Amino acid sequence: MRTLISTAFVSLDGVMEAPGGEPGYRNSGWTFKDVEFLPEAYALKGQEQEEATALLLGRASYEAFSPVWPGMAEFAEYKVMPKYVVSTKLTEGDLVSDWGETTILRSLDEVAALKETEGGPIIVHGSTELNRNLADADLIDRYHLLVFPLLLGAGKRLFSDTDKDAQKLKLVEHEAYANGIQKNVFEVVR
Numbered sequence: 001m002r003t004l005i006s007t008a009f010v011s012l013d014g015v016m017e018a019p020g021g022e023p024g025y026r027n028s029g030w031t032f033k034d035v036e037f038l039p040e041a042y043a044l045k046g047q048e049q050e051e052a053t054a055l056l057l058g059r060a061s062y063e064a065f066s067p068v069w070p071g072m073a074e075f076a077e078y079k080v081m082p083k084y085v086v087s088t089k090l091t092e093g094d095l096v097s098d099w100g101e102t103t104i105l106r107s108l109d110e111v112a113a114l115k116e117t118e119g120g121p122i123i124v125h126g127s128t129e130l131n132r133n134l135a136d137a138d139l140i141d142r143y144h145l146l147v148f149p150l151l152l153g154a155g156k157r158l159f160s161d162t163d164k165d166a167q168k169l170k171l172v173e174h175e176a177y178a179n180g181i182q183k184n185v186f187e188v189v190r
Contacts, residue, residue: 003142004141005140012147013068014157049078055081055084056083056122057086057130082101084103085104092104112137124140133159135159
């Protein structure tokens, strides 16, 4: 069974955002404007590209990343690996042609079936709604979190607010950086 890894930049109060910001709320852009940049705090991002063998995205994140990431040297490994987009709305005609093999999955059942295939880890970037749905369906195996020393209040939340049984996590790697960012890698305990 393949490992499904959720990776996120997250504030201490659980707000998740793409680097550089998203429109729609007052604190947009906090990942770069409110915390000093230290390269070592982001080393996890390079490690993830080396470990991952497939990329899983929700529709909105695919639409945000696909025009930008294919041409970025920082994300070269993602260009060549298979990509899966969970969407009920996208069609094959909506997919970009310069970002390698991309498959549209129509349900969480299809994500569960993908996890049962042969291969290495699948990584989920962005995709707040997808992350919450994957967690509620008990499909996430590991979290890679860069936790920023900020309380933001408003914004998209990484974690679901569904009333469910507690999900136990095991901290398997952690580090704190001089800028206050904390790396926390958790395995989901089943």
